[in-house]
Amino acid sequence: MSYISKPKISHPRLPKNELGLTARDYEGGMSTLCAGCGHDSITGAIVQAVFELSIPPHGLAKLSGIGCSSKTPAYFASESHGFNSVHGRMPSVATGANAVNGQLKYIGVSGDGDTLSIGVGQFIHAVRRNVNMLYIIENNGVYGLTKGQFSASADIGSKAKKGEENLQPPIDACLSALTLGGTFIARSFSGDRDQLVPILKAGLIHNGFALVDIISPCVTFNDHEGSTKSYEFTRQHYHPVIHADFVPPSEEIKAKYEEGEAMPVKLHDGTQIVLRKVGKGYDPTDRGAIFHYLDEHQKAGEIVTGLLYVDEAPPDLHAVNNLSSTPLASLSNDQLCPGNAALQKLQARFR
Amino acid sequence: MRPTDTSNPDYFHKVVDCQWGCPAHTDVPEYIRMIAQARFSDAYMLNRVSNVFPAILGRVCDRPCEPVCRRGRIEDKPVAICRLKRVAADNRGDITDRLPRAGPKNGKRIACIGAGCASLTVANDLLPLGYEIVMFEKLDCTGGLMRSNIPAFRLPVAVLDEEINYIVDMGVDLRLNSPIDGMEKLLKENFDAIFVGTGAPRGKELNLPGRHDSEHIYIGIDWLESVAFEHTDKIGKKVLIIGVGNTAMDCCRTSLRLGADEVRVMARKPRGFFKASAWELDDAEEENVEIVVNHSPTEFVIENGKLVGMNFDLMEYDIDDKGRIQDTKTVGEQFLPCDDVILAIGQENAFPWIERDIGLEFDQWDVPIVDKTTYQSTLEGVFFGGDAAFGPENIIWAVEHGHQASISIHKHCHDESLTDRLPFAMNLSSAKMGIHEWSYSNDYDVKERRLMPHVSLKERFEKLNIEVELGFSAEQAATEVERCLNCDIQTVFTDNLCIECDACIDVCPVDCLTITENGPEEELRTRLTAPATNLDQDLFVSGKLPQTGRVMVKDEDLCVHCSLCAERCPTAAWDMQKFTLEIPYVEDEAADGLPAKEVA
Ligand SMILES: Cc1cc2nc3c(=O)[nH]c(=O)nc-3n(C[C@H](O)[C@H](O)[C@H](O)COP(=O)(O)OP(=O)(O)OC[C@H]3O[C@@H](n4cnc5c(N)ncnc54)[C@H](O)[C@@H]3O)c2cc1C
Ligand SMILES: Cc1ncc(C[n+]2csc(CCOP(=O)(O)OP(=O)(O)O)c2C)c(N)n1
Ligand code: SF4
Ligand code: SF4
Ligand code: SF4
Ligand SMILES: [Mg+2]
Numbered sequence: 001m002s003y004i005s006k007p008k009i010s011h012p013r014l015p016k017n018e019l020g021l022t023a024r025d026y027e028g029g030m031s032t033l034c035a036g037c038g039h040d041s042i043t044g045a046i047v048q049a050v051f052e053l054s055i056p057p058h059g060l061a062k063l064s065g066i067g068c069s070s071k072t073p074a075y076f077a078s079e080s081h082g083f084n085s086v087h088g089r090m091p092s093v094a095t096g097a098n099a100v101n102g103q104l105k106y107i108g109v110s111g112d113g114d115t116l117s118i119g120v121g122q123f124i125h126a127v128r129r130n131v132n133m134l135y136i137i138e139n140n141g142v143y144g145l146t147k148g149q150f151s152a153s154a155d156i157g158s159k160a161k162k163g164e165e166n167l168q169p170p171i172d173a174c175l176s177a178l179t180l181g182g183t184f185i186a187r188s189f190s191g192d193r194d195q196l197v198p199i200l201k202a203g204l205i206h207n208g209f210a211l212v213d214i215i216s217p218c219v220t221f222n223d224h225e226g227s228t229k230s231y232e233f234t235r236q237h238y239h240p241v242i243h244a245d246f247v248p249p250s251e252e253i254k255a256k257y258e259e260g261e262a263m264p265v266k267l268h269d270g271t272q273i274v275l276r277k278v279g280k281g282y283d284p285t286d287r288g289a290i291f292h293y294l295d296e297h298q299k300a301g302e303i304v305t306g307l308l309y310v311d312e313a314p315p316d317l318h319a320v321n322n323l324s325s326t327p328l329a330s331l332s333n334d335q336l337c338p339g340n341a342a343l344q345k346l347q348a349r350f351r
Numbered sequence: 352m353r354p355t356d357t358s359n360p361d362y363f364h365k366v367v368d369c370q371w372g373c374p375a376h377t378d379v380p381e382y383i384r385m386i387a388q389a390r391f392s393d394a395y396m397l398n399r400v401s402n403v404f405p406a407i408l409g410r411v412c413d414r415p416c417e418p419v420c421r422r423g424r425i426e427d428k429p430v431a432i433c434r435l436k437r438v439a440a441d442n443r444g445d446i447t448d449r450l451p452r453a454g455p456k457n458g459k460r461i462a463c464i465g466a467g468c469a470s471l472t473v474a475n476d477l478l479p480l481g482y483e484i485v486m487f488e489k490l491d492c493t494g495g496l497m498r499s500n501i502p503a504f505r506l507p508v509a510v511l512d513e514e515i516n517y518i519v520d521m522g523v524d525l526r527l528n529s530p531i532d533g534m535e536k537l538l539k540e541n542f543d544a545i546f547v548g549t550g551a552p553r554g555k556e557l558n559l560p561g562r563h564d565s566e567h568i569y570i571g572i573d574w575l576e577s578v579a580f581e582h583t584d585k586i587g588k589k590v591l592i593i594g595v596g597n598t599a600m601d602c603c604r605t606s607l608r609l610g611a612d613e614v615r616v617m618a619r620k621p622r623g624f625f626k627a628s629a630w631e632l633d634d635a636e637e638e639n640v641e642i643v644v645n646h647s648p649t650e651f652v653i654e655n656g657k658l659v660g661m662n663f664d665l666m667e668y669d670i671d672d673k674g675r676i677q678d679t680k681t682v683g684e685q686f687l688p689c690d691d692v693i694l695a696i697g698q699e700n701a702f703p704w705i706e707r708d709i710g711l712e713f714d715q716w717d718v719p720i721v722d723k724t725t726y727q728s729t730l731e732g733v734f735f736g737g738d739a740a741f742g743p744e745n746i747i748w749a750v751e752h753g754h755q756a757s758i759s760i761h762k763h764c765h766d767e768s769l770t771d772r773l774p775f776a777m778n779l780s781s782a783k784m785g786i787h788e789w790s791y792s793n794d795y796d797v798k799e800r801r802l803m804p805h806v807s808l809k810e811r812f813e814k815l816n817i818e819v820e821l822g823f824s825a826e827q828a829a830t831e832v833e834r835c836l837n838c839d840i841q842t843v844f845t846d847n848l849c850i851e852c853d854a855c856i857d858v859c860p861v862d863c864l865t866i867t868e869n870g871p872e873e874e875l876r877t878r879l880t881a882p883a884t885n886l887d888q889d890l891f892v893s894g895k896l897p898q899t900g901r902v903m904v905k906d907e908d909l910c911v912h913c914s915l916c917a918e919r920c921p922t923a924a925w926d927m928q929k930f931t932l933e934i935p936y937v938e939d940e941a942a943d944g945l946p947a948k949e950v951a
Contacts (some may be wrong), residue, residue: 001785003788003918004793004794004913004914004915006858006860006915007794007795007797007860007911007913008797008860009425009426009797009860009861010860010861010862010910011861011862011881011882011909012424012425012909013881013882013884014862014881035851035854035918035919035920035921036852036854036919038851038852038920040852040857041852041854041857042377042852043857044853044856044857057924117387140543190852190853191851191852193853217852219850219852219921223850230897231850231851231852231898232850235898235899239721271894286612298519303673
C-alpha cells in the first residue's frame with residue numbers, strides 16, 4: 001500500500017514491442033497488497049509476458065475470484081477487459097466468456113483458497129473442458145485476504161504464524177490437473193522471473209487450459225520460519241526440472257542444446273518452446289511418470305518447478321463443442337436470432 | 352563489480368548532480384526545500400556558507416549545476432536552480448545578525464591584491480578567525496569585474512554593494528586607489544601571506560589591417576568598464592561585435608542601451624560552437640540582436656581616416672556526426688558597414704607588476720605556476736585565486752578558489768602542511784516519518800520549468816541600469832521548487848535485509864533497479880532492467896543477497912528519488928536517507944587539529 005501512485009514518467013530508452021508499446025503501457029493501478037507480496041511480483045511477470053507477446057490490450061480479458069491474488073488483475077493491463085467474480089467462481093465465468101468470444105486471450109488469476117478450497121469443483125471442470133485460457137494460481141498456502149488461515153494447499157506440518165500446525169493433506173493443483181487430462185501444467189515461483197515469464201508466454205499461446213501454479217509467498221501471514229511457502233523455504237527446496245525457452249514463430253532456434261537434453265514443442269501458432277531438462281530422469285511427455293516424480297519429490301519436501309507437462313494435440317472447449325469462432329458480439333442479428341422457424345426445428349429435435 | 356563503498360562521501364555526493372557540479376558544492380536541494388517552506392533567510396544563509404554571494408549569483412551565476420541537473424535527463428529542462436537562489440535572496444528577512452563577525456585578532460596580517468570576488472571570499476573566511484585583511488585595489492571601488500564589466504541591467508549596483516559590504520564591514524582594511532606595482536616591494540612589508548586576486552584584466556587583441564587607424568574600435572572589457580564608470584555614454588548606430596562569448600552578449604546589449612539600433616554579433620563558427628551560455632544568447636536575441644554565423648574578420652575598412660565597416664571571409668565547415676569540425680573552407684567575402692567595432696574574443700591574465708626574478712615562477716605561456724589544490728605559487732606564502740590563478744572563469748569558481756586559498760593561508764600561518772587537508776565528510780539520516788510518510792515532498796510533479804518574467808522591451812531601454820529580469824513571483828517559485836527531485840534524499844540499501852521479493856524492482860517508475868548475478872561493469876550494464884547507457888552515472892552494486900547470492904544493482908542515472916522502492920520494501924532493505932555533505936572550510940580546519948607546532 002502506498003500513498004503516492006507510481007509517477008507516469010518513465011525511462012526514456014525503454015524497449016518497445018511490435019505495437020510500439022512499452023512494458024509501462026501494460027501496467028494497471030497501484031497495488032494495495034502488502035509490500036513484498038509475491039502476488040505483486042507475479043503481476044510484474046504478467047506485464048512482461050503480455051508486453052513481450054505484443055498482445056493488444058483490448059484483445060486481453062482478465063478474470064478473477066476473491067482473495068488478495070484475485071485483486072491483482074486491477075494491477076496490470078488497465079486498458080483490457082476484466083471480470084471480478086464471486087469467490088471460487090471465476091472458472092465458470094471464464095468458460096462462459098470463452099464460449100461466446102474465442103478471439104480474446106484469457107488470463108484467470110486465482111488463489112490457492114479461491115481455486116483449491118471453495119472453488120475446487122469449478123476448477124476441475126475448467127481443466128477437464130480444456131477452456132482456452134491461462135489459469136494462474138498465486139499459491140501462498142493461506143487465505144491472505146482473511147488474515148492467514150490455512151488453505152487447501154497448505155502442507156502437512158507447515159506452521160501458521162502463531163505456531164499451530166496444519167494436519168490435513170494438501171491438494172496439489174499440478175497433480176490434480178495431471179489426472180484430469182490437463183494439457184499444459186506448470187509450476188513456478190514468484191521469485192524466479194527468468195523461469196516464469198517464458199512459461200506465462202507459452203501458456204498464453206497454448207491452445208487449451210494452461211495451468212501455472214506459482215508459489216507466491218504471503219509476506220504478512222506466511223513468510224515466517226516453519227512455513228513451507230516462505231521465500232526462504234521455497235528457495236531452499238527449489239527444484240527446477242525443466243526450463244522452457246520461448247522461441248516466437250518469426251525466429252529460429254538459435255541456442256545449441258546437448259543431444260537428448262532438449263525437446264522442442266511446437267505450439268499451434270508456430271511458436272516453439274524448447275523444454276530443457278535440468279533435473280535428471282525427467283520425461284515431460286509421460287503423464288504417468290510425471291505423476292510419480294511429482295508425488296515422490298513432494299513427499300521429500302522438494303518443490304518441483306518448470307513447464308512440467310504439455311500436449312498441444314487435444315481439442316479445446318471450442319473444438320469439442322463446435323462453437324462459433326466468430327465472437328457472438330460480431331455476429332449479425334439474423335445469425336444470433338435466426339427466427340421462429342429455426343426455433344421450431346430445434347425444438348423438434350427434443351420431442 | 353566490487354560492492355559499492357557508500358561510506359566514501361563522493362558516492363552519494365555524485366548522486367546530487369547539482370551539488371557535485373557546483374564548484375563550491377552548494378547544497379542545492381536543501382535550500383530548495385527551505386524555499387518551499389518559506390524559510391527564505393535560512394535558504395539564503397545556507398547558500399552563503401558555500402557561495403558567499405547568493406543575491407549576486409542568483410542573478411548572474413554561470414550555473415554549471417543546471418546542465419547537469421537530473422531533471423534535465425528525465426524531461427528537457429533542468430530545475431531553475433539559479434532563479435530559486437534569487438528567490439531566497441529577494442525574500443530574505445534581516446539576516447545581519449546571522450552574518451559572520453571578525454574574531455579576536457590573531458596577530459596575522461594578510462595582503463589581498465584586488466577587491467574582486469576571490470579576494471572578498473578570502474576576507475570572508477579569514478576575518479572570523481582573527482586575521483587582519485589588508486585589501487589593495489587599483490580602482491576606486493570594490494567588486495572587480497562584477498562591477499566594472501557585468502552590466503547593471505543584469506546585476507544592479509545595490510545588490511552588489513549589499514553583499515560586498517557584508518564582508519567589508521566585518522573589518523577589511525580596504526585601500527582603494529592603491530595599485531600594487533611591484534611584488535618585491537609588497538613582500539618586504541612582511542605580511543604573513545599574500546593573496547593575488549587581480550583577475551584576468553587583459554582583453555585579447557585582433558591585429559588585422561586597420562586596427563589602430565580608428566578610435567571607434569574597442570576592447571570589450573575595457574569598453575564595458577568605461578560604460579560602467581560613466582566615461583562612455585554613447586555609441587554609433589551600427590555596431591559590430593566580434594566574438595560570441597558572454598562578454599560579447601554584454602557588449603551588444605549595452606550598445607543597444609547607448610543608442611545603437613543595428614547590432615550584429617559576428618561569429619566565425621556555426622551555432623553549437625558559441626562560447627556564450629544559452630540563456631545569454633536567448634536574452635540578446637530577445638532584444639533583436641542579430642547573430643551572424645560563419646564570418647571570419649579579415650580587415651577593418653578605413654576610408655578618409657574614418658571606420659566605415661569590416662571585411663569578412665565567408666566560411667563553410669564540414670561537421671561530422673559527433674559535431675566536430677573536420678574541414679574548413681573559405682567560400683567568399685563580405686563587407687559589412689559599421690560605425691563602431693567591439694572586440695570580445697577573450698581575456699587573459701597578465702602580471703606586468705610581478706618581477707620575474709623573485710622566485711615566483713611563470714610557465715611557457717607567461718602564466719604563474721599555481722598548485723591546483725593549495726593555490727600556492729612557487730613562492731611560499733604567495734597564493735593565487737579567481738581569474739588570476741588559471742585564467743578567466745566565473746564568479747563561483749573564484750569563490751571556491753577563495754575558500755581553498757583561505758585554508759592554505761591558515762595552514763601556512765600555522766606551519767602546517769598545506770596538503771594535509773580535512774576530507775569531505777557526510778551525514779546520513781533517515782527521512783522516514785511514518786509508514787508512508789517522508790520528510791520531503793517525494794511525489795513527482797509533472798510541471799514544466801517556469802519562465803523568468805522580463806521588463807518589457809520598450810521600458811528596459813529607457814535607462815542603462817534597469818534590471819531586465821523581474822525575479823520569480825511567489826506562484827512561480829512555489830511551482831518551481833516542486834520540480835526538484837530531492838536527489839540528496841538517497842536510496843540507502845542494506846543487503847542482508849533483502850528477501851528478493853522484487854517489489855522495489857517492479858515499482859520503480861524509471862526502472863533503475865535490477866537483482867541479478869554480479870559481473871564486470873561493462874557487461875553488467877547490458878543486462879539491467881532498462882538500458883544503462885549513461886556512463887557518467889554510477890552503478891550501485893550491493894554485497895551478495897542472503898537467499899540467492901545475487902546482487903542488487905541500481906543505475907543512479909534517472910532515479911527520481913520518489914521513495915517508492917523504500918515504501919514497497921517489506922523489510923526496509925531500502926531506506927531514504929537525507930545526505931548532508933560536510934564541506935571543510937577554514938574554520939573547520941582551525942577548530943580541528945591544533946597547529947602542528949603546538950602539538951610538537
Ligand atoms: C563582460 C563579462 C561578463 C561576465 N559575466 C559573468 C557572469 O554573468 N557570471 C559569472 O559568474 N562570471 C562572469 N564574468 C566573469 C567574472 O566576472 C570573473 O570570473 C570574476 O569577476 C573573477 O573574479 P576575481 O576576483 O578573480 O577577479 P576580478 O573580478 O577581475 O577582480 C580583480 C580586481 O583586482 C584589481 N586589480 C587588478 N590588478 C591589480 C593590482 N595590481 N593592484 C591592485 N588591484 C588590482 C582589479 O581592479 C579588480 O578590481 C564575466 C566577465 C566579463 C568580462
Ligand atoms: C463465498 C465466500 N466465502 C468466503 C469468503 C471470505 N474470503 C475472502 S478471500 C478468502 C480466501 C482467499 O484465499 P486465496 O484464494 O488463497 O487468496 P489469497 O488472499 O491468499 O491470495 C475467503 C475465504 C468470501 N469472500 N466469499
Ligand atoms: S533535481 Fe534537484 S537535487 Fe537533483 S540534480 Fe536537479 S536540482 Fe539537484
Ligand atoms: S527512489 Fe527508488 S523507486 Fe524511486 S526512482 Fe529511485 S530507485 Fe526508483
Ligand atoms: S523490496 Fe526490499 S526485500 Fe524486496 S527485493 Fe527490494 S530490497 Fe529486497
Ligand atoms: Mg492464498
